[in-house]
Amino acid sequence: MTDTTFLRPLGGLDLDRAAALHCESFVPFGERGWTRQDMAELLGSPGVAGLLLQTDDADVGMAICRVAADESELITLAVRPARRRRGAGRRLLAAATDHVRAMGARTLFLEVAADNSAARALYESAGFRVSGRRPAYFRRGDRPPVDAFVMVLDLD
Numbered sequence: 001m002t003d004t005t006f007l008r009p010l011g012g013l014d015l016d017r018a019a020a021l022h023c024e025s026f027v028p029f030g031e032r033g034w035t036r037q038d039m040a041e042l043l044g045s046p047g048v049a050g051l052l053l054q055t056d057d058a059d060v061g062m063a064i065c066r067v068a069a070d071e072s073e074l075i076t077l078a079v080r081p082a083r084r085r086r087g088a089g090r091r092l093l094a095a096a097t098d099h100v101r102a103m104g105a106r107t108l109f110l111e112v113a114a115d116n117s118a119a120r121a122l123y124e125s126a127g128f129r130v131s132g133r134r135p136a137y138f139r140r141g142d143r144p145p146v147d148a149f150v151m152v153l154d155l156d
């Protein structure tokens with residue numbers, strides 16, 4: 001099948017789309033979905049950049065990262081459920097990594113829920129290693145909180 005997806009920067013006209021992608025991916029975990037206002041504030045923050053993977057008529061996924069001096073952080077990564085396991089997450093992660101490296105970052109950090117086996121497998125296969133653990137980091141409404149693994153990728 002021909003791959004008709006393409007990557008482009010997330011911009012000010014994409015706030016509703018980005019919020020929808022976030023909600024679709026994280027509300028099922030019991031986490032709070034980000035609003036249009038959250039997205040506006042995030043994408044307007046210093047050093048923050050987003051990438052949208054889409055087709056001509058549908059969004060596939062997004063990645064948002066932040067660069068501060070020679071460190072960077074993957075703030076969020078989300079692929080629509082119907083589009084998963086077809087390489088979109090890996091592609092977005094690679095593009096985000098290329099971006100932060102080009103901006104001068106020497107490390108890329110992220111936090112991933114200890115029970116998120118899909119994301120952990122993706123990050124491990126991309127070369128990230130666990131550098132720490134934050135107890136009860138992810139709040140999930142009525143459900144018990146979940147620890148976060150801090151993972152890091154060396155970009156040198």
Ligand SMILES: CC(C)(COP(=O)(O)OP(=O)(O)OC[C@H]1O[C@@H](n2cnc3c(N)ncnc32)[C@H](O)[C@@H]1OP(=O)(O)O)[C@@H](O)C(=O)NCCC(=O)NCCS
Pocket residue numbers: 025026076077078079080083084085086087088089090091110111112113116117118119121122123125
């Ligand atoms: C994590 C997520 C972004 C992966 O996106 P994706 O497009 O399905 O990932 P890919 O198809 O590129 O998969 C890349 C690799 O990740 C791993 N992986 C992805 N989904 C997996 C799953 N359900 N179970 C086990 N491994 C998985 C595999 O190693 C996979 O390689 P393979 O397909 O060659 O086996 C997606 O599941 C998602 O949006 N989840 C909800 C939001 C989320 O958890 N974001 C990360 C927060 S830190």
